[in-house]
Amino acid sequence: MQTTKIVPRQAPERRRETLERLATERDVWVSTAHPEHGPHQVPLWFMWDGQAVWMCTGATSATARNVREDPRVRLGLPDTSDVVLLQGTVECFPDHEVPGEAAQAFVDKFGWDPRREDGPFLYICLVPKTVRAWRGEQELRGRVIMRDGAWVA
Template identity: 70%
Template sequence: MENTRTVPRSPAERTRETLTRLATERDVWLASAHPEHGPHQVPLWFSWDGQAVWVCTGAASATVRNVRAEPRVRLALPDSFDVVLLLGEARCFSDRDVPARAADGFAEKFGWDPRTEDDAFVYVRVVPRTVRAWRGASELPGRVIMREGAWSAQPPP
């Protein structure tokens, strides 16, 4: 069992470590909801471009249907101790309309380019408005490190 006692990090340290995780991790849980069909949550590969999270999923997926009806989504990195939660606005891009830089970055990170597949894929860009990060109960106070799209502290060098 892992020790859950930690020394609380400063907001700047939390921001730096969150940005590092966004740049390096592979998986994210994306939760969306449709006014008629209710909630839907799915694990997806993601890339971070420094301002937004990009995921890619089948064009006929519930995620795409939900985002088109209700663009507010929640994202969670898959760690229940070192928590990172993002709340943001999502926008869909077809595999023909996605900005090349975003699609190229996704393909480079995963060695898979959905634009080359026979099936249609949709890229979903999520711009975070709120980010919460905490590691254990000692960090629950001050867990909001982004509010209204602005980081609360600049990460240390």
């Protein structure tokens, strides 16, 4: 087995690469919790609008129920070798109340409009308060690249 030495990135490079991934990737792990039922984690499609992450799920799903009870959420991009975690409090929009530009951007990215489906859907919007990004142990120091909603670099 051959290992590759990871050269630690500085905060500006981590931020740039994180923003590129948010703009191009499709799936995100969504972690929520219910006060009685505990943690819940599912993958959802997401769309990054430059400021916020937008997701959509069935209005009666466990994720929808959980964020109505406790809007604190953690998101994780799926690559465990290139970790990106976002954390914050979500705002929820029933499909008939979602801002039009957010719904259209979701349609543009995925070719799917939940507002046209049978049954209600819930749009979930996360403006991150904390973002962490790291590749391997060498990057654990300095992994916080957004704190209190402001980019560190």
